[in-house]
Amino acid sequence: MxxxxxxxxxxxxxxxxxxxxxxxxxxxxxxxxxxxxxxxxxxxxxxxxxxxxxxxxxxxxxxxxxxxxxxxxxxxxxxxxxxxxxxxxxxxxxxxxxxxxxxxxxxxxxxxxxxxxxxxxxxxxxxxxxxxxxxxxxxxxxxxxxxxxxxxxxxxxxxxxxxxxxxxxxxxxxxxxxxxxxxxxxxxxxxxxxxxxxxxxxxxxxxxxxxxxxxxxxxxxxxxxxxxxxxxxxxxxxxxxxxxxxxxxxxxxxxxxxxxxxxxxRTLPLRMQRHEDSGLQVAEYIGRQDFVSRVNHPGLPSHPQYELGLRQMSGSSSLFSFVSDVPVERWKEWAGRLRYFKIGVSWGGFESLVTVNRIERENDDGLEASLIRLYVGMENPKDLIADLEQSWSHL
Structure with missing residues (x-):
């Protein structure tokens, strides 16, 4: 070994x-x-x-x-x-x-x-x-x-x-x-x-x-x-x-x-297992979308520091973000159409959350990109993915 x-x-x-x-x-x-x-x-x-x-x-x-x-x-x-x-x-x-x-x-x-x-x-x-x-x-x-x-x-x-x-x-x-x-x-x-x-x-x-x-x-x-x-x-x-x-x-x-x-x-270890599993399912699904340029989740092998995460952490939680070139205004409209993801700050509770922010693109071309942060709560991840799927169509 x-x-x-x-x-x-x-x-x-x-x-x-x-x-x-x-x-x-x-x-x-x-x-x-x-x-x-x-x-x-x-x-x-x-x-x-x-x-x-x-x-x-x-x-x-x-x-x-x-x-x-x-x-x-x-x-x-x-x-x-x-x-x-x-x-x-x-x-x-x-x-x-x-x-x-x-x-x-x-x-x-x-x-x-x-x-x-x-x-x-x-x-x-x-x-x-x-x-x-x-x-x-x-x-x-x-x-x-x-x-x-x-x-x-x-x-x-x-x-x-x-x-x-x-x-x-x-x-x-x-x-x-x-x-x-x-x-x-x-x-x-x-x-x-x-x-x-x-x-x-x-x-x-x-x-x-x-x-x-x-x-x-x-x-x-x-x-x-x-x-x-x-x-x-x-x-x-x-x-x-x-x-x-x-x-x-x-x-x-x-x-x-x-x-x-x-x-x-009392239930923290059990809750964290659920958050880890659900968060990874949703993050993996988002990573397959054409309009998503990058998913920032340390538990995904695509994360550039994935190996360091394995050395330091025994698991991953359910807060992560993704980057898209779709304008922020459209993402804010999209967030308002979500059923299970509430718009709100903080995270760590039973409810799923979403926030949208504007960032500079990594290629330094002076243009802006969108950073969407998702928190995956205790809901069924299949329901959350279905919620995301119905809302993509309006982007």
Missing amino acids: NNIEKDTVTRKENREKQFTKTAFDPFDTRHHGAIQVPIYQNSLFAFDSYDQFDQAMSELLNHHVYSRGNNPTVQYLEQKLAELEEAESAKCFASGMAAISSAILSVVGHGDHIICVHQAYGPTREFLGSYLSRFGVETTFIDGRSIEQWSGAVRPNTKLLYLESPTTSFFGLQDLRMCAELARSIGALTIVDNSWATPCFQNPLTFGIDLVVHSITKYIGGHSDCVGGVVLGSKALIERIGYTEYMLLGGIMTPQTAALVSKGL
Whole structure:
């Protein structure tokens, strides 16, 4: 058995373990054997003695004192996510951007330099490129698909490599292991947005990445009913975030949100299997259409980084895009005729979604092309394909 075959077997074994990690909890006498952890709707927690209070105040993140610091319902979710992501610790936030911005702020300060993939999530790019520049932090945006681009952008004051693999709209990959090695060699840290692959299909910490962020709003929540984020990593790095950005900026997750997410987490591995299978069926179908010039899906062998995806990920999710020379206006009309694909931002829930954007053509001829992003939900993929087929005729 060669290394690729061994890696494939290991990935399959890890995927099976995730079902138990998400579904099983030991009997908990604190909660009287409740299957779901109760919602602790408390702003504060009282103590029997002042000695207990002083001890808790000296270690706020390890005790329940005030829900801006540590709430039992939120803590439960953090522990489950850390186990699933193979992290020592985790901190949940009110949104994905709260998690992303807090993770970044924990690493950099005035005079520092960041390298980031230019296809990262839009608000992340705005935070790095515009907001942080007000405080003397510079960011260089690169394509990021080759390690040479990363090493070529390094400066003496580079403190952070920010990755998003795959990226949001074009689904390009970065070599996690090589980026982590580069960062260590220059004394910098790495953060990666792992929302697309989820902990089910990719565990960046095992490749040497320092911090992982997720938009819990997406697949982890899974039901389009909550907004949240999480940062995961070593105990030391998460504790540093916990006592600074988490406590001082106040972007905390509520216990109600944590309870919703915890319920959604129970079925995450099963849902991701469905998303993977359905997404590939729809992507393969779209790739056969004459008016589609390229499908951006890391799970397709036609993706230019397909082999890297096999090395880093154990599966692929159901968000992807395709490029067409058909004008954007016609695609917007087409999107309005779809029955099962709703027009809307975000993704990761049970419903299929579509958005249409204008981009420059790759051949640099000054003309524009259309980028259509599809999110394949939980519907029958045959119904989704039939929906696409009936709408093509009006293009």
